[in-house]
Amino acid sequence: MNINEFELFVLKYGKDILRFCRMTTGNSEAGDELYQDTMLKLTEKRSSLDFGQNVKSYALSISIYLWKNKSRKYANRKRLLWMDSIEELSDEGKEFSDEIQQTSPEQIILHKDEINEIQKVVISLPQKYKLPIYLFYSADMQIREIADILHLPEGTVKSRMRKAKKLLKEKLEALGYDG
């Protein structure tokens, strides 16, 4: 992969990878750092990468590997409220607003604080459930690609995503968000 191809890759997929890094680490600062570390490693391997290959999957694999190695350090830098339990939110009265704007029966628009709350709910999931969720929604990867990145059978990825969504639905409904 030459420099131009690498720059094209960053333009095309950089946002997905950065988004994944921020979601996985739980805050923008740690996520930006993870993104930079990932891209640096990718830069070092640039000459041996083939632009036609799935470099995005490889980049996300690097992010996961780096994050697992450095998770202690990133946890110490978290600035968002770290929930020990979902009930903390309910106790503080932070239920979802009744003022959710619905432009149509099919479309929901979330407020910024609701987005933060939902992200915290996802963070509270066990690692094996939230990684596929982040890869699917934040990094826009397909199931087959997620299976490749996580070295899991596709069936396992599907099963974990189903379980993750079931847990998320229960937690969000418990907070009073019925959609």
Next chain:
Amino acid sequence: MTDEKLEQILRQALAPKIDDSEIKIDRKVRRKKMKKEKKNTYRSFPTAAAIILAVLLIGGGSVYAAREYFGLLDFSSDTRVMIPEEAETLIEKDIDQVIEENSENTIINCSVREALCDREMIMIVYEVSAKEQGKYLFIPEDASADSDMSQWSNISGITAGEYAKQKGLSIMNIGGGITNRDELGIIESTMNFKSVTDDVMSVYVRCGKESNAKSLNVECVATVRALEAASVNDVLRKEMQFTLEDISQAVTSTYISKVEGADNPGYEIIDAKIIQTELGTYVDVHFVCENSRTEGMSFKFKSKDGRAIETIGGSGIIYNEDGSCSERYIMNKIDFKDGFIIEIYDYHTNETYETVNMTLK
């Protein structure tokens, strides 16, 4: 909350907009920071961990159960991939192999200890051992200092970092796998790890493959890197190459569908080809899907009497040139006899679309 609402919520909350300026790579700052982070630091460990390790080491002997290595049958129970007794004759040991170092100063020795294949799958166990004993703690590729030792050894209640600090060892991540994936047509793979001692590790690799060659050239690699390695150049590699003969017998049968249930949701199973070997059962489901609406679609399998059949691997959906689709499922060996059941369902919602009885053609 409906599934559609949850889907909307997750797409909004987990995919916020990002400005173009935020994805720029700042190489100089990152390089400086990564040089700083290369220093090995261990946090102070609670006294409990020291006590646990002292107890484990009482008697002066090894904390590991004495054994030469872990073989394919040893990994079988952990990975849910059973090796039937009739397939044990397919296991090759004392394998002739070529071992090459392609990094300078590699600190490891390695060798393939066992290998097994049938028409559809390869399993190997290779062993990685330190050239200089008593210096390193080997942990799996994806483990960290915070990982509990019980994940790959018979030592529990202590993390890799705590254990390494107590014994004065440097942590090294062990990895690798099969490298000539295209040549073998490898479609999916999994790995598992078991420690024989602190610095000897058995690595298990299982791959589904498409190559039906009777004589397979298998190339694999063992990798080792320090836990705090900052560059891919710090990964040391050693390659192993050997030939694996497929001596299995494969029997193929075809099952066709008889649809039960009311409305056709746009899916139709054309047939299912079953490949049986001594090792396992491989199901290729051939189907058509209206308007290519395959997103979320998956299959579950049941015996004729309704018992769920577990799958242990698969290929994902393959789109054929004639517009139909195929998907491969791998199972532990099972006899479908004259029929079985396929449920078509949505893996997001777990809603069953259709139940299809498959009968032997």
